[in-house]
Amino acid sequence: MSDVKGRPGQARRERAEATRRKIVDCAYRLFCENGYPSTTMEAIGAAADVAVQTVYYVFRTKAALLREVVETAAAGEHDPPPVAQRTWMRQALTSPDGHRALALTIEHGVDIYARVAPLAATINTAAASDPDIDAYWRGVTDSRRAGMNRLIARLAGHGQLRPGLDPQRATDILVVLYSHETFLGLTRDAGWSVPEYKAWLYETLSRQLLEAKPQSAGATEDLSYHDLLRAH
Template sequence: MATVKKRTYDMANRAHQAAETRRRIVEAAARLFLRHGYAATSMNAVATEAGVAVQTVYASMRTKRDILEAVIQSTVRGDEDEIPIAAAPRWRQMEAETDPREKLALFTRVHREICEREAELFVVLETAAAVDPEIAPLLRDKERFRYEDQARVARSLSRQGQLRPRLSARKASDIIWALASERVYLALVKERGWSIDEYEAWLTDQLAAGLLAA
């Protein structure tokens, strides 16, 4: 019995150490991608930044593409838990909200927080995808997942009869996808100097005006 318990403890400890090493690699890569770009960041540089051997980086993540994918996923979620955005408690709270304006405000707050974490890394991904055919599918998948998540908001409003007359859930999804994007966030906040609070209030107003019944 003692041997079994020790083996179980050792396995759990190794799993914890592996997860911690992966976290350090992902965080180090994110810093380097932002600092130097994807193409200029080597696996050796990631290893040095993370404080591990380069062999450890390859064993944990295999390729630089895999590292970029993990960086994007973890920054969108805000952690490394394998929990999709649409399954997170705050997202469920937003979908359950019956007041349409408050529903959009809750959605916009989640979107704002994602952009604060991830928008500049989105530029890294978009730039890499333009020149590297191995990265292009990552960008397509990310945009598809964003659309699917945002379409849930539109369908929720549609089920509750809160969309404007003759506005389909599909068209409402398109409107949300077009307005609630990293590109718009970067244009207004990073290029035009809006505060994040101004951006959040503007986006809530625009979504309400474009989607909700009077």
């Protein structure tokens, strides 16, 4: 009997979740196409085929909706787990091979950049005019640096950093080269493909961060940019 009573409530929750996801997906498309000021909650509601009141009920503000759009785009899925809990990040932080740890981080981290890249102009415009988005994006930037610092600490703890390289300096190098700005400069502005950027980043960071030693082909052989790497 309890199972029968629970079904209507479950159906309502499923419909609500489907509506939420549809709103997010439509908002992503409109933010990418039209930017932040021109993408109204009314336009998002129309694209999602729901009343504007529904959009406000679910997300309250356009800033809150943009935050969820960014989080969903970054993860490539709705309701994603935190980055630190994703399989590839756990593998990167536990791999005994520093090159493999770096290779995995680049493979999956750059994919995040690629999904968020179409929102770059929207995020910058919104951050300049909306304190909530500005605070949110600063938090994203801080979290990204903290994650990179954990990777450097793991490499340093296993004696895999280049001799004489201070971990703080290593983090600075990683943050600047492995950034949204560098990604956009080389892919959007210079026309590089995403695998080309990954291959360049892997080779550059390997030289800048890791101790000099022969690299195992196994570090990258199952990754999208392996065939673009120069023979070592």
